[in-house]
Amino acid sequence: MPYPTINTKLVTLLGNPLGHSVSPHMHNRVFKKLGIDCCYLPVEVTEDNLETVFRALTKMNVIGCNVTIPHKVGIIQYLDELDSVAQTIGAVNTICIKNGKSKGYNTDGEGFIRSLEEESQISVKGKCFFIHGCGGGSRAICMTLAFKGAAKIYISNRTFTKAEALSEEINSKIAKCSVPVQTNHEDQRNATQACDVLVNTTSVGMHPNEEELPFDASLINEKHIVADIVYNPRMTKLLKTAERKGARIVPGLGMLIYQGAAAFKLFTGVEPLVDEMSEEVHRLMA
Ligand code: ATR
Numbered sequence: 001m002p003y004p005t006i007n008t009k010l011v012t013l014l015g016n017p018l019g020h021s022v023s024p025h026m027h028n029r030v031f032k033k034l035g036i037d038c039c040y041l042p043v044e045v046t047e048d049n050l051e052t053v054f055r056a057l058t059k060m061n062v063i064g065c066n067v068t069i070p071h072k073v074g075i076i077q078y079l080d081e082l083d084s085v086a087q088t089i090g091a092v093n094t095i096c097i098k099n100g101k102s103k104g105y106n107t108d109g110e111g112f113i114r115s116l117e118e119e120s121q122i123s124v125k126g127k128c129f130f131i132h133g134c135g136g137g138s139r140a141i142c143m144t145l146a147f148k149g150a151a152k153i154y155i156s157n158r159t160f161t162k163a164e165a166l167s168e169e170i171n172s173k174i175a176k177c178s179v180p181v182q183t184n185h186e187d188q189r190n191a192t193q194a195c196d197v198l199v200n201t202t203s204v205g206m207h208p209n210e211e212e213l214p215f216d217a218s219l220i221n222e223k224h225i226v227a228d229i230v231y232n233p234r235m236t237k238l239l240k241t242a243e244r245k246g247a248r249i250v251p252g253l254g255m256l257i258y259q260g261a262a263a264f265k266l267f268t269g270v271e272p273l274v275d276e277m278s279e280e281v282h283r284l285m286a
Contacts, residue, residue, distance in 0.1 A: 009038040009061055011267055014054070014075070015068035018042040022284045023066055026260050029280045030272050038063065038268070047074060054078050058100050064267040065095040066260075072136055079104045088173055089143045091136055094263040105266055108137060109144025111259025112229065116197070119250045120225045125149040130181075130192050132214050133201035134162040137229050141201060142166060146174040154191040156181040156215070158202075185216065192219040198242075199227045205236040213237055222246030231256055234285060257281055 013023055027040035045053045050071055055078065057065065067075050072091040076082065079095065081103040086092050092104035113124055129150055131142055134157040142153055153170065155178060157163040163180035170178040181191045192198055192215075204214040210233055220226060226242035231252035239249045257278050264272035 003037070004039060005037070007037060009063045010057075011038060011040045011064045011066070012057060012062060013040065013042045013066045013068065014045050014050070014071055015042075016044050016046055016070065018044050018068070021068070022256070022281050023260055025284055026257070026277045026280050027264060030264060030276050033273055033276055034270060036268060036270065045071070047071070050074060051078055054102075058097050058102055062097055064097055064263075066263055067093050067095065069136075076104060078102070085109070085144065085147065088147075089140050091140065093140075093259065094266055096266050105263075106140055107259045107262035107266070108140035108255070109142075109147075110262050111257070112141045112227075112255040113144055113148060114258040114262075115254025116225070116227055116250050119254055120197075120248050122196070122225065126151050127197060128152040128154070128195040130154045130156065130195040130198045131201060132156050132199065134159070134166050135201065138201035139166065141199065141229075142170055142178070143174060146170045146177055149175075150177060152194070153178040154181045154195065155179070156183055156188060156191065158183065188215060188219055192224070193221075195224070197225045197227060199229070200236075200238050201229050203230065205238055206230045207232045211237060213241065217241045217245070220245050220247055224248075225250060228252050229255055232285070253278075253281055253285065 021042055024040045024042050031038045075092055080101045083105045086104050086106040089106045092106055094105040094107050096103050145153055155163040155167050160182055167178040167180040181187050200214040202214050204212045220242050224247040226247045227250035228236045228238050229252045230236050234251055242249050261272045261274050
């Protein structure tokens with residue numbers, strides 16, 4: 001089949017900078033493997049140009065977009081419709097475009113939960129979570145956990161007022177299950193002892209600061225599942241420490257792969273080949 005042709009569809013990634021993104025490789029490999037006539041193209045765009053670029057894309061042969069830093073919140077004002085999960089999270093990482101109309105979704109939380117449930121063989125429903133960090137990744141994860149019936153979500157953050165605000169939002173919008181936690185040792189200890197899963201959603205431990213730990217190692221025990229959304233390095237200091245203490249671990253690459261898999265399904269209506277996506281990501285990160 002000649003490629004590309006006038007019938008070839010596009011999916012674009014909107015963000016800035018995009019130099020190290022693995023998403024184009026992950027999606028293009030599966031488009032090719034499944035014989036889907038579509039190409040995933042990274043488009044670096046500044047905030048000043050976002051509206052012009054996005055509106056033009058909706059008038060082209062574009063079936064969808066992924067959105068990344070710094071546009072996950074800013075893009076919302078240009079969309080025709082918003083899925084209820086994305087609306088509650090207040091950020092969009094996936095857009096479907098049909099007949100010139102756009103609808104925004106957020107697959108980050110879903111990607112995290114699928115990775116957690118598959119890699120640790122647990123179900124989120126009824127479990128207690130200690131979430132460290134209050135940025136965009138944390139919002140998506142906490143809101144989705146609350147939607148999926150988590151029993152308790154303790155939120156800890158360097159800036160406590162942000163933890164209070166996020167907890168309050170979860171309790172008022174979704175379910176009364178969230179409690180903010182101060183970063184002193186006693187409060188963190190009490191919260192983590194009551195939890196099944198501990199999650200780092202901050203950038204602490206990310207390359208090049210690989211020797212940093214987001215929270216004290218003494219908080220982790222062998223009953224915990226410890227997840228990190230940092231995926232560079234694949235095995236962060238937090239994950240290595242948790243493994244040494246006998247805890248089960250969930251590395252961040254899973255969330256990256258499954259948020260992409262959920263987006264692929266939304267773009268095409270077709271189940272993606274998750275193993276192919278995973279292999280491509282691991283190959284690129286090696
Ligand atoms: P993202 O949207 O990618 O999740 P973000 O919005 O920049 O990223 O949020 C980063 C999170 O990591 C925040 O919770 C931030 O804490 P503050 O709210 O106090 O800023 C946290 N964070 C970043 N660097 C940190 C550090 N060195 N120590 C502790 N927390 C840190």
